[in-house]
Amino acid sequence: MAKVSVVVLGVGSVGRAFLARLARWAPSCHAELALVALADSSAVLFAPSGLPRELWPAIVDHKAAGKPLSSWPGAQPVAELGQLIGKLQPPFVVVDLTASQESLPLLLAACERGAGLVLANKRPLCARYEAWHALNANGLLRYEATVGAGLPVIRLLQYLQAAGETIRRVEAALSGTLGYIFSRVDEGLAFSAAVREAHRAGYTEPDPRDDLGGMDVARKALIIARTLGLGLELADIAVEALYPLRMGSLSVPEFLSAAAELDSTVGRKAALVHGSGRRLRYLATITPEGATVGLREVEPSSPFAALSGPDNLVLVEAGSFPTPIRLAGPGAGPEVTAAAILADLLDLACALQSHS
Ligand SMILES: NC(=O)c1ccc[n+]([C@@H]2O[C@H](COP(=O)([O-])OP(=O)(O)OC[C@H]3O[C@@H](n4cnc5c(N)ncnc54)[C@H](OP(=O)(O)O)[C@@H]3O)[C@@H](O)[C@H]2O)c1
Structure with missing residues (x-):
């Protein structure tokens, strides 16, 4: 051999x-x-x-x-x-x-x-x-x-396809950092304070805009889409960034001190959603029609509402499975x-x- x-x-x-x-x-x-x-x-x-x-x-x-x-x-x-x-x-x-x-x-x-x-x-x-x-x-x-x-997301999708299943939809929370931030917002922390806390604890990239911009989740969504046989390009994915374009030119310390203005946009949206019993989550959605990445309001009964901390959650709707297949657990860590x-x-x- x-x-x-x-x-x-x-x-x-x-x-x-x-x-x-x-x-x-x-x-x-x-x-x-x-x-x-x-x-x-x-x-x-x-x-x-x-x-x-x-x-x-x-x-x-x-x-x-x-x-x-x-x-x-x-x-x-x-x-x-x-x-x-x-x-x-x-x-x-x-x-x-x-x-x-x-x-x-x-x-x-x-x-x-x-x-x-x-x-x-x-x-x-x-x-x-x-x-x-x-x-x-x-x-x-x-x-x-x-x-x-370490979660076997790709293996699951490949196994289902090899078994002849048609995958109708994949919906997933794929950013541990954004999961952590929105969990802290659920607990009552202001959005900007949660961003600063995550940055201080080293949970974000050195520049937190790399997480808040959504491109890391978009890349994962593209990899899932391509695994499902969709010939998409990264530019085909609609990505919702959590900060406005004009904040892109600030230095990291400038961005962190200006982040309070996000409390009147993302933070306010989270508070409104929270008041109605729902939760705000940053999700990727992949269907045969395409892929999108951004904020979603989820019902209290949704498994995404129960998600807390940095864990990932992937729901797969496939042909003969009457309910979505769930894969959950740590989605980062060496x-x-x-x-x-x-x-x-x-x-x-x-x-x-x-x-x-
Ligand atoms: N960290 C996680 O939990 C996690 C989870 C899933 C996937 N990933 C992915 O795994 C990869 C590595 O993550 P990490 O956290 O280990 O990153 P990291 O700590 O930044 O390490 C990156 C390594 O790549 C080396 N490198 C950069 N450009 C290179 C080149 N052209 N040729 C050879 N080596 C080069 C760097 O060299 P220097 O040491 O000289 O800088 C460094 O050793 C990333 O793509 C990340 O997205 C990470």
Whole structure:
């Protein structure tokens, strides 16, 4: 059985959790894996026969201490990554744990050479539809971690389709950050105060507008839509941002201090909805007609009304199921995300080894 070479791009919070999990798990793995390349934005560590496992914890500690891979002995410039991957013989898998758009050409080139791909990075999957098509061409693309982190959302949708079910509608709360903020608003906090609190606690992106703008949810909605066979582009998704365009040019501190003006728009809407017993939630809706992302007023009886804190909730309406299928739980966090990535990698490694 040929060893499967593994290339990992990204050693951030998810990359480190993944490496730690791989180190714990790999000895009992049926598939034979060799971690041949590991890259951050500065450099790549490359060893065609595999980076020794004893070194992995030290590399993780090095990155956790905020040091770049370029300061690790023997590191090569990250610009050489494409060329190094070009030297690999199949079977190999590229695991993209960056948040970068730049990895797409490298992923496409690897895919053309028969590589498997495992993605936690949503951006390559949200590029133009032809790229999605090309990434899927050899049937060796896995991307469970991109939607709902460790929740098996993509597997559920693929399983239902493989079973011949027609999926009529997917409705989902896919932002842990917005879930947290609206839960705090339910508890009586002003919207702007909830945003500031989430920012202080590190629950938002460094710039909270990255969450409030809705694009992260829109990317997840696009990935769901494409998984269902819809040939949509990101621009086809109607996205409701929770701040006006003119606040886009402020610095982060300026935005946070100006956020009080959102209490008269989003905050006021939440208070009105709350007064009528309903709740305000930020949801993605995907149907065969298209996808939308934005604020919804949900009835007290809706499972979305009961949702509190950062958990995700996905409801799927499918052919023979009389009530929606529900999937709920943590939709972010390095550990649960790493679990989905490892499951995808092992699934691919087994598929690749059985063909080699
Ligand atoms: N965090 C979660 O709970 C979660 C859940 C689901 C999915 N995800 C997705 O998982 C991905 C990683 O998340 P994260 O939280 O680990 O992000 P992060 O901490 O920002 O780490 C990103 C990593 O990618 C590296 N990188 C950036 N550009 C690169 C390039 N061109 N080539 C190679 N490496 C590059 C960065 O290098 P430096 O270290 O040099 O900056 C860093 O190591 C993101 O796409 C995110 O959306 C995250």
